Amino acid sequence: MWAVIGGIGGALRILAGACVAAVLMLLVVVPLERADAKRAQETEYRAVSAEAERDELARQLDAGQIVIDAYQVQLRNVRAKEELTANDLEKRITENEALRKASGRACTVDDGDARFLLQP
Numbered sequence: 001m002w003a004v005i006g007g008i009g010g011a012l013r014i015l016a017g018a019c020v021a022a023v024l025m026l027l028v029v030v031p032l033e034r035a036d037a038k039r040a041q042e043t044e045y046r047a048v049s050a051e052a053e054r055d056e057l058a059r060q061l062d063a064g065q066i067v068i069d070a071y072q073v074q075l076r077n078v079r080a081k082e083e084l085t086a087n088d089l090e091k092r093i094t095e096n097e098a099l100r101k102a103s104g105r106a107c108t109v110d111d112g113d114a115r116f117l118l119q120p
Contacts, residue, residue: 100106 094098
């Protein structure tokens, strides 16, 4: 085996080659691997951040939809109340006009009265 290696000179060359390989590993390969790992970690952080942002936007959209639905219910309720009030008012006006007409105090305005009131 010693003859295959080439004696002490061959062993020293092998040892020197191993040292050079170890130094190259420490100076070149390890920093490159660290840089690759750092880039991969940054990519992962960006992906996690994008997912979190997407989830937050979805949550905000859901919350906004809940608010919109609540306001629509309130609007329907207000419109229904206004319609009831308007119908009640029309009914009261009709009843009042019928009462005035029955008592002989009808307040009727015809086209002639309107023209007279609108003349300068």
